[in-house]
Amino acid sequence: MREILIVGGGYAGFYTAWGLEKKLRRDEARVTVVDPRPYMTYQPFLPEVVAGSVEARHAAVSLRRHLHRTRLIAGSVTEIRDSAHTATVRPQSGPEFDLHYDILVMTAGAVTRTFPIPGLSDQAYGLKHVEEAVAIRDRLLTSFDRAATLPHGPERRRLLTATVVGGGFSGVEGFGELLSLASALLKHYPEIGAEELAFHLVEARGRILPEVTDGPGEWVVRSLEKRGARVHLNTQLVSAKDGRVVLSDGSEYDSELLVWTAGNAANPIVHNHTDLPVDARGLLMVRADLRVGTESEVVADVWAAGDDASVPDLAAGRPDARTVPNAQHAVRQGKLLAKNILASLRGRPAKDYVHHSLGVVATLGLGRGIFQYRRLVIKGFPAWLMHRGYHVLAIPSWERKARVFAVWVTAAFFGRDVISLASVQHPREAFVSSGDPRRGEKSADADAVAG
Structure with a gap:
């Protein structure tokens, strides 16, 4: 054969x-x-x-x-x-x-395209694999837990600050969903106010979502800013050393979470x-x-x-x-x-690949989205429904479609799950500590150094 x-x-x-x-x-x-x-x-x-x-x-x-x-x-x-x-x-x-x-x-x-930016390889997460998405979610949830116990000050501000670099579909969708999650968490954390959240989207070009035309792209920027986000256009990440984010537009701040989605290589x-x-x-x-x-x-x-x-x-x-x-x-x-x-x-001729775009659709967070097909633009909740409908049909196998749809239905009645499982990144911590929290801290520190 x-x-x-x-x-x-x-x-x-x-x-x-x-x-x-x-x-x-x-x-x-x-x-x-x-x-x-x-x-x-x-x-x-x-x-x-x-x-x-x-x-x-x-x-x-x-x-x-x-x-x-x-x-x-x-x-x-x-x-x-x-x-x-x-x-x-x-x-x-x-x-x-x-x-x-x-x-x-x-x-x-x-693969994810990166640049020799100080601190980038030490601080940033990508968004191409499942484990990266889970780690980003857990990092945000853990930050809320830690910030809720701290007084107002630099450490609390850092924990409630997130930065996403890259204004393509991956970056904008990830940023929109991350912002949506943070906003939803506020009702579970009465100690934290909405004004304390600082979410930054950084894009080197003068616009985001290059797959859509200028008008819809500008609407997405306005939509994100109305939700409290800061969108930095024509801006590059200069440094992220020790979690200190320095941008080419002069902005400088501490960020607990840094996500890099600036293109592929x-x-x-x-x-x-x-x-x-x-x-x-x-x-x-x-x-x-x-x-x-x-x-x-x-x-x-x-x-x-x-x-x-x-x-x-x-x-x-x-x-x-x-x-x-x-x-x-x-x-x-x-x-x-x-x-x-x-x-x-089997000795037959091959066919050429020709595909006419069905349009582009993006989620911007729960209940928010944008769709464009040529001059047709749909915004908000209808576009979000289109995004979900398209992708639940597109994911392979009926088994996966059913599982995803079941989670969406459950969330519609009971809301999204807000449990952090960051501890799974250090699965031996409880065993090693054996009831001594000081030993557990040392184990976690050792795991962090090894990682």
Whole structure:
């Protein structure tokens, strides 16, 4: 049988493998997926995980639960030598080994783009994975618990200050949901007033949400500011050393929570450790039919999709247009990729990827949202309902749809859960302390240093 190797189990990789499983004959090919995580993260739900509107596990789709005929390897691909049809795999346990393949599918996904800003790597959280969303939520809840016991002063102000850097969809949605959670917490903390909250959104460009037009983007800024937030446009993070945030607009303050969502970068495996063609941004050069290569020269039996692929956007009507790295494209590219690989195996021509946008929709917190399709703009509660409706239908499997919907229904009657589980980050603390709180503090300090 032919060996199909899929590097990455995110949107594009998962949907490619899922589509192949449904159509491949048992003696036709064997599929292998290599990914360090045993699940696909449904990233549009991460802001709602931050706010507690979606359970963390429900934003993750188990690979083993849905890919029954696919060989799954928990590990990372560290090098690809397509000239020898070989990939080097570093498993989570054991020595590295080589995998031979006949067909290669590159869906490794992008990584968070960072800069050498003092204190950033020590203080900031990303927002690309479930564990990051959970940690952000727990950090805010714990800050409220600590601030409620302190007198008014610098330490209390720091605990009630949060900063999100990045005004794209991930940053704005995460910021809106974080602000919504903080506002909802106030009724449970009578010691804390709304005027004490300080939430800052920092964006280097002159506007947020580049996927929408100027008018709706400006409305979102006004909406956030009416809720007490501070939006810094044309502003960059200069330093975050020891939690002291310094911005290029002259602002300077202490912030207990710092979230970094300032864009994506190509996966290092793609632009540093393969012999495949990449463009100036480090993305794989991909044809319209999702084969790696150019219009004049194709790399045989190598395909790519998702955030690491520079795919022509035929729907844009411009020869230099490329699809933007978002879930809408990654999911649809993965589905087409499975069909095109099957067509190639069976001697049929592959189809080009053409997708006309269905519009963009974003949540800005519980009951608030924005939707735009061409000139049609919907704001507020109706847009929020559209956001929830679209994503509960888009998340894979009826099992996940049912779980997410059940949590939403429960929250509608009883409100969101406001319990912090930050202690799970130090699971041995209670055991080590053995009733001595001083030993528990030392254990937590040691865990923090090790982390």
